[in-house]
Amino acid sequence: MNNLPLKELLYKMADDQLILGHRNSEWTGFGPLLEEDIAFSSMAQDKVGHSLALYTLLNQLGESDPDTVAFTRNANQFHNSILTELPNQEYDFSLIRHFLYDTAEALRFEMLTQSSYEPLAQVAKKVRGELRYHTLHAKTWINQLGSATEESISRLQKSLDYAMPFALGIFEESPYEKQIVDNGIFEGEQALKTKWLTRVEEILSNTSLHLPDFKIIHPVTGGRIGKHSEHLQPLLDEMSEVFRIDPGAEW
Amino acid sequence: MIAPTPSIDTIYEWLEDVKDPEIPVLSLVDLGVITNVEINDKKVTIELTPTFAGCPAMEVMKSEVIEKLKSKGINDAAVNISFRVPWSSDFITEKGKKALKQYGFAPPPSNKLFVDLEILENAICPRCDSTNTEMKNAFGPTLCRSIYYCHQCKEAFEQFKPL
Structure with missing residues (x-):
């Protein structure tokens, strides 16, 4: 089998996890309360671990080793969705992004447990259990803050409206979408998006938040083909600084 | 040799x-x-x-x-x-679960029990065995531990996460 469709899928998932993992780690020491500091730091560690598992699969398919892949590419070689690279901004945005992204990611890995590519199905079976804690965390806070005070509701709503076009970019289709679906590697971005929307609506229906009108929003795409916002390269520069100074550094 | x-x-x-x-x-x-x-x-x-x-x-x-x-x-x-x-946390042996409890960690409940994570609300306090406990944070000092509070003995404790 031609591996390009599979590699494309693995790269975009791994890059999403790495980049959002890095953003989450930027909350370490800055969380609005200690528990949130720990939560975002733990999710960062999980996500970087997930990216490692996926980069390892790529390595087994002939790509470079995980560290090289993670630390030596430039922004235009990354396949993450633009949503994941946006700066953390205020906590309300980070929480909304975490909710929208992890809801999609949990469903994606759930679907991938059925993948025809067995090594990916194995990783998915592992990761989906861990992601339950991420979605539990997101749901708990969206429920609480999404029905709390006027300020918490309006801030979350504003962030939700802002984040939604970027969140839709998660589902930007790959040029190999048909092969991926036909070969049973993954059910595809459209199927994922449908499930995601149902789940997001279900959770928001218990809060005072509402989804923006999809007729008037345009998905922000490009991330999957290496066209990123101005925010990614500075993130990569920071993330890879030690590696570039001393590639053989022992941690 | x-x-x-x-x-x-x-x-x-x-x-x-x-x-x-x-x-x-x-x-x-x-x-x-x-x-x-x-x-x-x-x-x-x-x-x-x-x-x-x-x-x-x-x-x-x-x-x-x-x-x-x-x-x-x-x-x-x-x-x-x-x-x-x-x-899965179900792989932890009975001996292991006992050791966890002695060490002050609530052992993980069976993974099969938790279709939904709501079960996590009622962890058993490793000190007094009360279930009158509350999850304070799904995330703890390491990836495999969550933080709880026991309303019975008024102590915080950690649970090994079911996975």
Whole structure:
């Protein structure tokens, strides 16, 4: 089998996890309360671990080793969705992004447990259990803050409206979408998006938040083909600084 | 001197001495992360499954296994970290769960119980066995632990996460 469709899928998932993992780690020491500091730091560690598992699969398919892949590419070689690279901004945005992204990611890995590519199905079976804690965390806070005070509701709503076009970019289709679906590697971005929307609506229906009108929003795409916002390269520069100074550094 | 080839059971016995670096009362065998042991001629190959994909202790466990085998005269050993058998907290042995409780951690409830994470609300306090407890944070000092508060004995405690 031609591996390009599979590699494309693995790269975009791994890059999403790495980049959002890095953003989450930027909350370490800055969380609005200690528990949130720990939560975002733990999710960062999980996500970087997930990216490692996926980069390892790529390595087994002939790509470079995980560290090289993670630390030596430039922004235009990354396949993450633009949503994941946006700066953390205020906590309300980070929480909304975490909710929208992890809801999609949990469903994606759930679907991938059925993948025809067995090594990916194995990783998915592992990761989906861990992601339950991420979605539990997101749901708990969206429920609480999404029905709390006027300020918490309006801030979350504003962030939700802002984040939604970027969140839709998660589902930007790959040029190999048909092969991926036909070969049973993954059910595809459209199927994922449908499930995601149902789940997001279900959770928001218990809060005072509402989804923006999809007729008037345009998905922000490009991330999957290496066209990123101005925010990614500075993130990569920071993330890879030690590696570039001393590639053989022992941690 | 050439050491005789050990049996697989003997290797498991040796690995009882290798502890989880983050929870030093728990051996790797009791933690359930040893998913295969193979002896081929003189070469010993151990398969290790990660508890959490991002667990930073994996590399430490790997090198400690190699060290342990070396101390027993096995110089040709390999440890492969693999997702072939995805780890679940149900892999922790009864002995391991007991050790966790003695150490002050609530052992994980059976993974099969928690279709929904709501079950996590009623962890059993490892000190007083009360279920009048509240989850304070799904995330704790390490990836595998959550933080709870017991309303009965008014103490905070940690639970090994069901996964």
